[in-house]
Amino acid sequence: MNKIMIGLLVGALLGAIDGATAWFTPEVRNEMTGIIIGSTMKGLITGLIAGFVARKVNSVAIGVLVGLSVQAALSLAVAYAQGDHYLEIILPGSIVGAIVGFATQRYPASQRSEVATASR
Amino acid sequence: MRVSNKTLDHLRALVTSGVDRYELLEEIGRGGLGTVYAALDTRLDRRVALKVLNVPDLESESRILARLEHPGVVPVYDSGVLPDGRTFYAMKLIEGIRLDRYAEQAHSINERLRVFEKVCEPVAFAHARGVLHRDLKPSNIMIGSFGEVLVLDWGIPGVMGTAGFIPPEQVAGELGDVFALGRVLTRLTGDGAPKPVRAIAEKASSFRAERRYAGVAQLMSDVARYLDGERVMAYRENPLEWVGRMLTRHRVVAALLVTYLVMRIALIFITRR
Numbered sequence: 001m002n003k004i005m006i007g008l009l010v011g012a013l014l015g016a017i018d019g020a021t022a023w024f025t026p027e028v029r030n031e032m033t034g035i036i037i038g039s040t041m042k043g044l045i046t047g048l049i050a051g052f053v054a055r056k057v058n059s060v061a062i063g064v065l066v067g068l069s070v071q072a073a074l075s076l077a078v079a080y081a082q083g084d085h086y087l088e089i090i091l092p093g094s095i096v097g098a099i100v101g102f103a104t105q106r107y108p109a110s111q112r113s114e115v116a117t118a119s120r
Numbered sequence: 121m122r123v124s125n126k127t128l129d130h131l132r133a134l135v136t137s138g139v140d141r142y143e144l145l146e147e148i149g150r151g152g153l154g155t156v157y158a159a160l161d162t163r164l165d166r167r168v169a170l171k172v173l174n175v176p177d178l179e180s181e182s183r184i185l186a187r188l189e190h191p192g193v194v195p196v197y198d199s200g201v202l203p204d205g206r207t208f209y210a211m212k213l214i215e216g217i218r219l220d221r222y223a224e225q226a227h228s229i230n231e232r233l234r235v236f237e238k239v240c241e242p243v244a245f246a247h248a249r250g251v252l253h254r255d256l257k258p259s260n261i262m263i264g265s266f267g268e269v270l271v272l273d274w275g276i277p278g279v280m281g282t283a284g285f286i287p288p289e290q291v292a293g294e295l296g297d298v299f300a301l302g303r304v305l306t307r308l309t310g311d312g313a314p315k316p317v318r319a320i321a322e323k324a325s326s327f328r329a330e331r332r333y334a335g336v337a338q339l340m341s342d343v344a345r346y347l348d349g350e351r352v353m354a355y356r357e358n359p360l361e362w363v364g365r366m367l368t369r370h371r372v373v374a375a376l377l378v379t380y381l382v383m384r385i386a387l388i389f390i391t392r393r
Contacts, residue, residue, distance in 0.1 A: 024388045060372075088387050095380040102372055 007051030007104040015043020054104035067101020169213040192242030220258035238269035244336040256300035319355035
């Protein structure tokens with residue numbers, strides 16, 4: 001599996017889970033579907049960008065920074081559009097971005113043991 | 121290890137009369153089949169290790185070594201026969217420490233295992249070319265000053281090995297070297313080694329040959345799995361150990377997930393006030 005696919009998968013999965021946590025905020029429970037779809041889209045965009053970066057640059061720090069920045073920017077835009085819940089959207093969203101950025105840099109991991117065996 | 125002046129003078133005379141090239145400096149090692157001297161190659165003005173074999177009719181170790189061009193095998197520079205019929209050969213003089221001394225020093229388990237991998241590499245390489253070592257033990261392994269690991273004293277037919285590193289079966293084979301490597305791993309990592317590492321060493325040096333790794337490559341793969349944070353074939357871990365290994369292997373992701381959860385929970389409580 002290539003890095004872009006990893007980014008899209010992890011981004012979508014974590015984005016959806018992050019969106020689902022909105023259930024714990026009672027006043028937005030009737031908007032859950034839209035929130036989950038929106039959060040999943042944010043994750044997909046972050047995963048796509050982080051995946052592209054991971055193909056060009058091999059640096060965990062840069063990967064984490066890119067994921068975090070993209071998600072923070074997208075979350076800020078969503079929160080601004082809503083005009084409320086800045087902290088609840090931006091802070092967890094940024095962590096999700098950092099995880100996506102890390103995942104695209106580290107995975108798929110190079111299998112040292114398999115390479116070692118295959119080379120003999 | 122000391123040698124009498126009379127013997128040294130005799131050998132000096134033999135070597136200088138035989139090849140007129142090497143000046144013996146001191147004895148640096150002695151084994152069942154020969155003696156190794158530090159010598160000066162007067163033609164190239166460099167120090168070399170000169171091994172004089174006591175047994176003249178065996179296939180020369182130098183020819184075995186010449187077949188093994190590998191960074192983990194000491195390169196042979198020259199070989200010849202002394203006037204008394206004994207074979208000698210000159211090889212690179214390794215400046216470093218033996219593995220038994222290295223094992224006594226303070227090194228992390230992962231550093232020790234990386235050294236062990238480097239010990240296995242030339243042995244696996246030799247096996248692929250039909251050469252057995254037959255006498256693997258810590259004192260036959262050198263760690264050079266640049267961190268290179270070299271396996272010495274390659275198997276001359278007839279070598280029986282060293283007590284504690286000889287497999288119980290009578291017929292020498294690749295599994296005999298696997299057995300000795302298991303013992304080397306035990307000596308290298310000590311009693312405080314993690315359970316999976318101890319299991320690898322125990323499997324490799326099992327008294328029943330069929331329970332050992334099928335070859336050195338399989339042994340190396342299991343060591344590599346441990347270093348990569350993967351489950352090793354020789355050890356069945358319990359669920360708690362699995363969780364611990366996963367947390368160690370994916371500690372950054374684990375830390376980020378914990379941060380996320382803590383942040384989420386904190387935000388829920390803060391926004392409910």
